[in-house]
Amino acid sequence: MTSIAPAWSLAQLEALDFEPFLRQCLGLVDADRRAERDALCDFRRAAIPFGESYLDSLMHLYKSERLSDEARARFHAAVVSLFRNARPEDFPVKGMQDLLYLITLMRTRAGLQALAPVLGSGAWGERYPRLIYDAMTVFKEHPSSDDTYDAARDLATSVNFDDRFVFEAYETMIAVHPQDWLADLEKLSDRFERLTDRLTRDGDARKIERLEMRVATLAERMTRSITLRQLQGGLRTFNASRRFARLLARSLFQEGGPLELEAPKDEEDAYTLSDRRDPARVERVTLPVALRYLMIKWKIGGHRGQIPSKDGLLVAAQTRVLNLSKRRVPAHAVPVGGT
Amino acid sequence: MRFVTQAEIDRLRRFVECLCGDARGLTVALNMLASCTGPEPLCRPHLLADFLKECADNFDGAASCIGVLETVAAGRGPSGRRRLRLAACARPDAASRERLTHVLKCESFHHFLLGDTYKEDDDLPDFLPLRPENTESGRRDYAQRLRKIVDNPEWSDPTGALGRPLGSGLNCWVSTGRFGHDPDAPRYAAQEAGTQVRDELGLVDVGQDDHLLRVSFAELSLSEDPPVEVARPIFSDMGNSHFIVDNARFPLGRRHAQQGWGTTVHLGKFRADSHGDLAGVPERVTAPIPVRRLRQLEVEYVGPVMRAAFDDPGEPAEEALCKAMLVPRVREEVAPALLQLAVEAYRP
Numbered sequence: 001m002t003s004i005a006p007a008w009s010l011a012q013l014e015a016l017d018f019e020p021f022l023r024q025c026l027g028l029v030d031a032d033r034r035a036e037r038d039a040l041c042d043f044r045r046a047a048i049p050f051g052e053s054y055l056d057s058l059m060h061l062y063k064s065e066r067l068s069d070e071a072r073a074r075f076h077a078a079v080v081s082l083f084r085n086a087r088p089e090d091f092p093v094k095g096m097q098d099l100l101y102l103i104t105l106m107r108t109r110a111g112l113q114a115l116a117p118v119l120g121s122g123a124w125g126e127r128y129p130r131l132i133y134d135a136m137t138v139f140k141e142h143p144s145s146d147d148t149y150d151a152a153r154d155l156a157t158s159v160n161f162d163d164r165f166v167f168e169a170y171e172t173m174i175a176v177h178p179q180d181w182l183a184d185l186e187k188l189s190d191r192f193e194r195l196t197d198r199l200t201r202d203g204d205a206r207k208i209e210r211l212e213m214r215v216a217t218l219a220e221r222m223t224r225s226i227t228l229r230q231l232q233g234g235l236r237t238f239n240a241s242r243r244f245a246r247l248l249a250r251s252l253f254q255e256g257g258p259l260e261l262e263a264p265k266d267e268e269d270a271y272t273l274s275d276r277r278d279p280a281r282v283e284r285v286t287l288p289v290a291l292r293y294l295m296i297k298w299k300i301g302g303h304r305g306q307i308p309s310k311d312g313l314l315v316a317a318q319t320r321v322l323n324l325s326k327r328r329v330p331a332h333a334v335p336v337g338g339t
Numbered sequence: 340m341r342f343v344t345q346a347e348i349d350r351l352r353r354f355v356e357c358l359c360g361d362a363r364g365l366t367v368a369l370n371m372l373a374s375c376t377g378p379e380p381l382c383r384p385h386l387l388a389d390f391l392k393e394c395a396d397n398f399d400g401a402a403s404c405i406g407v408l409e410t411v412a413a414g415r416g417p418s419g420r421r422r423l424r425l426a427a428c429a430r431p432d433a434a435s436r437e438r439l440t441h442v443l444k445c446e447s448f449h450h451f452l453l454g455d456t457y458k459e460d461d462d463l464p465d466f467l468p469l470r471p472e473n474t475e476s477g478r479r480d481y482a483q484r485l486r487k488i489v490d491n492p493e494w495s496d497p498t499g500a501l502g503r504p505l506g507s508g509l510n511c512w513v514s515t516g517r518f519g520h521d522p523d524a525p526r527y528a529a530q531e532a533g534t535q536v537r538d539e540l541g542l543v544d545v546g547q548d549d550h551l552l553r554v555s556f557a558e559l560s561l562s563e564d565p566p567v568e569v570a571r572p573i574f575s576d577m578g579n580s581h582f583i584v585d586n587a588r589f590p591l592g593r594r595h596a597q598q599g600w601g602t603t604v605h606l607g608k609f610r611a612d613s614h615g616d617l618a619g620v621p622e623r624v625t626a627p628i629p630v631r632r633l634r635q636l637e638v639e640y641v642g643p644v645m646r647a648a649f650d651d652p653g654e655p656a657e658e659a660l661c662k663a664m665l666v667p668r669v670r671e672e673v674a675p676a677l678l679q680l681a682v683e684a685y686r687p
Binding site: 052053055101130141164210211224 | 363405455466506
């Protein structure tokens with residue numbers, strides 16, 4: 001008989017050295033060995049359900065109250081240790097995906113902390129970029145915590161990280177530290193920029209549309225994580241000189257976007273910023289010149305009429321500050337563009 | 340194959356008594372009896388005898404009985420014969436317009452059915468978490484992401500197949516909506532859709548906070564060459580030990596049986612009245628179905644399971660469920676009856 005279930009008793013499971021056990025069973029990935037893997041991971045004799053798969057069975061084992069806390073801790077340590085120590089030469093990539101599945105559902109700090117060294121700078125991430133994708137699922141499962149933030153930041157700024165996942169990493173980071181949204185955006189701005197270039201350089205309308213839709217989704221998620229006050233704080237120094245930053249700004253404020261911007265009236269310098277889902281939430285914000293120029297150019301916030309040159313706007317803004325301090329308004333200080 | 344010597348019969352007795360020693364094993368034993376007896380048996384007794392002999396010959400007393408059963412049922416025993424007996428086989432109707440459904444957990448879908456190729460999209464991969472964040476917006480977000488991903492016809496793993504265990508696949512349980520609403524089933528609020536599906540299908544291992552997905556497809560996709568046989572489940576259709584072969588004892592189950600469908604145990608009904616009608620939804624079993632052969636395929640997020648399968652989790656509840664399934668048999672009579680059936684199977 002090729003693979004009668006080994007029928008683990010609870011006592012055997014308590015005494016099991018889990019790391020070699022996991023290395024053995026998760027290494028059985030060939031089609032003709034998978035039944036053996038299922039049999040090895042069958043703990044029903046110890047009254048631990050099998051579930052839908054060998055991985056479900058391993059999770060049932062980890063969560064089972066029948067197993068002592070000490071044995072469960074050893075099981076967890078074995079998963080993380082194997083993830084850290086397995087080498088691509090002698091462990092299958094499918095086994096690594098299995099370990100990532102377990103790490104995701106076990107939701108532990110040690111699991112999070114293993115991601116950047118193993119995938120971000122290690123051989124696994126270099127050879128198998130799809131593992132980075134799987135690693136992103138870990139963040140989604142984890143509650144917002146500094147550990148999640150640190151792990152997402154470390155992975156997103158690592159050498160093996162793939163630019164295509166930068167949206168997910170950034171969303172994870174702002175969900176934990178929304179107050180740092182601008183600093184984190186700047187940390188990842190090279191990745192965002194490279195991705196923007198990659199998707200737009202050949203003028204493929206489908207790719208450009210996908211990018212725009214993804215940026216719109218990011219804008220929407222940002223406003224769910226970041227308060228209006230925090231957004232206002234960052235917008236004052238928002239650097240709109242790069243393409244991605246401009247795309248994001250447009251997605252945030254354009255018609256149908258999550259935020260509404262109302263241009264300053266008369267001598268005021270501050271825009272009125274509000275949340276379209278909750279218009280009662282309002283903040284006043286002074287935009288940097290470059291961003292203000294874009295708002296006029298895009299006719300966002302009630303701007304109408306002629307588009308000024310950036311220099312003209314800069315002169316106008318500087319003059320207005322000067323005039324406001326002098327409490328009088330010379331004719332040439334009115335910015336062009338119909339505020 | 341037959342039981343000739345006393346030693347063989349002793350081995351058989353040892354296996355059967357061990358099988359009947361716990362709730363799940365007893366349920367399987369009961370289904371063995373029900374598969375071969377009654378006015379319309381689904382399986383000939385000598386097939387059961389063959390099956391049991393192979394199990395008994397390879398049971399060393401330490402192995403899990405259910406594990407041995409599954410190994411033999413999967414054709415991984417010494418005979419190498421696949422023991423998945425599709426006793427009430429019916430070729431799927433090529434002109435059928437019906438849809439069949441299969442339910443699984445979100446993380447299983449992600450790990451076993453979703454293809455790596457879509458993760459390696461050259462542009463901007465759509466990202467699906469292993470399972471949804473358990474908030475209203477998290478669930479909505481997950482459902483949107485899922486819809487977007489399965490809109491791409493290349494979403495599935497080329498080797499992915501519906502069936503259990505996922506990753507190796509012995510068989511696949513499918514259900515249908517053809518019998519309509521069950522007026523006797525407990526009512527569930529809209530947000531309890533996940534709990535309702537878990538209960539209707541009798542998925543005892545799916546617990547609170549698990550999230551379920553439903554895969555549905557046109558029945559006619561099973562009739563394409565090579566056709567996939569579908570059948571009313573019998574004892575050797577592993578992967579679901581909580582179903583009742585003798586479904587005709589419930590009014591709803593009788594309707595299912597008349598049209599060649601088995602019936603699950605409804606956990607909601609069991610919780611409400613463990614002595615009452617336990618009939619859940621209709622189920623048939625097939626060989627594992629490669630996802631790529633499914634037509635009009637839809638994947639839909641059902642929702643989170645919001646309560647445990649049993650009010651009083653653990654073995655007492657399993658025992659109670661087993662007892663409810665045993666009716667009208669007496670526990671003590673199952674093992675002897677099964678032994679007798681197997682030993683006498685070849686008598687003229």
